[in-house]
Amino acid sequence: MTIANLLLVDDEVPFVDAMTKRLTHRNFHVVAAYNGDQCLEQLEVHRDIEVVILDVKMPGMDGIEVLRQIKIKYPIIEVIMLTGHATVESAIDGMKLGAFDYLMKPCDMEQLVAKSSEAAARKRGQEEKIIEARLKAITSQRA
Numbered sequence: 001m002t003i004a005n006l007l008l009v010d011d012e013v014p015f016v017d018a019m020t021k022r023l024t025h026r027n028f029h030v031v032a033a034y035n036g037d038q039c040l041e042q043l044e045v046h047r048d049i050e051v052v053i054l055d056v057k058m059p060g061m062d063g064i065e066v067l068r069q070i071k072i073k074y075p076i077i078e079v080i081m082l083t084g085h086a087t088v089e090s091a092i093d094g095m096k097l098g099a100f101d102y103l104m105k106p107c108d109m110e111q112l113v114a115k116s117s118e119a120a121a122r123k124r125g126q127e128e129k130i131i132e133a134r135l136k137a138i139t140s141q142r143a
C-alpha cells in the first residue's frame with residue numbers, strides 16, 4: 001500500500017535517483033524532477049501528488065520561486081524544503097510562504113519519511129474539511 005504520492009525536486013540527479021529508490025522501498029510513490037520548470041510540469045501531469053520535496057538551491061528558478069508558484073496553483077499541496085547550511089534563511093522564508101517544514105541536507109531518511117507522512121496527512125485533513133464545508137453549503141441550501 002502506498003503511504004503518499006511525492007514529487008522530489010532537486011538539481012542533483014544522483015541524489016534524486018538514490019532518494020527515489022529509498023522512498024519507493026519505503027512504500028512511497030515518487031515522481032522526480034530536476035529543476036523548477038520540470039516540477040511544475042510534473043504537477044500538471046500527476047494530479048495525485050500530495051507532497052513536494054523541494055530543494056532550495058537550484059539553477060534557474062530557485063526553490064523559493066517554485067514554492068510561490070506551487071502555492072498559487074495548488075494551495076493544498078504540502079511542500080517540504082530541502083536546505084543546506086548556507087540556505088537556512090531561505091528555508092525560513094519558505095515557511096513564511098506556506099511550506100509545511102524544512103529538512104537539512106544530507107537529510108535523514110527517517111525524518112524525511114516521518115515529515116512526508118505528516119505532510120500528506122495534513123493535506124488529506126484539509127481536503128476533508130473542504131468537502132465537509134461544500135456538503136454543508138449544499139445541505140443548508142436545501143433546508
Ligand SMILES: [Mg+2]
Pocket residue numbers: 010011012055056057058
Ligand atoms: Mg541544489
